[in-house]
Amino acid sequence: QQQVKQSPQSLIVQKGGISIINCAYENTAFDYFPWYQQFPGKGPALLIAIRPDVSEKKEGRFTISFNKSAKQFSLHIMDSQPGDSATYFCAAMAGYSTLTFGKGTMLLVSP
Amino acid sequence: DTAVSQTPKYLVTQMGNDKSIKCEQNLGHDTMYWYKQDSKKFLKIMFSYNNKELIINETVPNRFSPKSPDKAHLNLHINSLELGDSAVYFCASSQMPDQPQHFGDGTRLSIL
Numbered sequence: 001q002q003q004v005k006q007s008p009q010s011l012i013v014q015k016g017g018i019s020i021i022n023c024a025y026e027n028t029a030f031d032y033f034p035w036y037q038q039f040p041g042k043g044p045a046l047l048i049a050i051r052p053d054v055s056e057k058k059e060g061r062f063t064i065s066f067n068k069s070a071k072q073f074s075l076h077i078m079d080s081q082p083g084d085s086a087t088y089f090c091a092a093m094a095g096y097s098t099l100t101f102g103k104g105t106m107l108l109v110s111p
Numbered sequence: 112d113t114a115v116s117q118t119p120k121y122l123v124t125q126m127g128n129d130k131s132i133k134c135e136q137n138l139g140h141d142t143m144y145w146y147k148q149d150s151k152k153f154l155k156i157m158f159s160y161n162n163k164e165l166i167i168n169e170t171v172p173n174r175f176s177p178k179s180p181d182k183a184h185l186n187l188h189i190n191s192l193e194l195g196d197s198a199v200y201f202c203a204s205s206q207m208p209d210q211p212q213h214f215g216d217g218t219r220l221s222i223l
Binding site: 032034036038041042043044045046049087089093095096097098099101103104 | 115151152156159167169203209211216217
């Protein structure tokens with residue numbers, strides 16, 4: 001049972017474009033939604049996170065949009081750069097439980 | 112000044128062997144984790160320790176045994192390695208279980 005569904009599986013965006021990755025969840029107890037970025041040969045690194053008391057959070061070129069009623073959240077990468085090419089994971093957690101990860105999205109930003 | 116460090120980075124061994132992976136964090140965090148990332152890059156929690164005590168043990172074969180000698184270390188010992196154990200194993204830490212997690216760079220385990 002996959003508790004966090006992530007799409008698309010892969011994404012190609014031109015330099016300067018907007019990359020959008022979507023996640024949906026079922027467990028209404030989830031109250032923490034982070035996004036991780038992983039480069040080949042490296043561990044996942046926390047990119048940005050949101051809690052359900054806000055609908056949007058922006059940090060630089062990265063924005064999380066959160067829709068509590070639809071149980072969906074998404075990552076937007078503005079002005080995408082080749083250096084953003086990586087695998088992105090959404091995740092969710094309820095209280096003191098464990099992180100449940102989506103299956104990841106491989107993003108390629110073409111020069 | 113690596114925050115979460117794992118050793119070794121690569122581990123190649125034969126079926127049936129016993130091996131250990133070490134993890135150390137210098138962030139002063141109270142909680143540490145082990146994750147398994149399979150060939151399709153799916154990340155799944157295996158264990159979670161808080162202040163040296165096991166708090167989460169997902170459905171993992173009992174051939175896997177974590178050990179936390181102190182708050183800064185969480186080692187993973189695997190007995191009787193099987194082909195299906197081939198994966199990348201990540202250690203992570205956080206201040207508390209509901210706080211952001213910091214990951215090491217992983218140990219790639221390959222079973223021949």
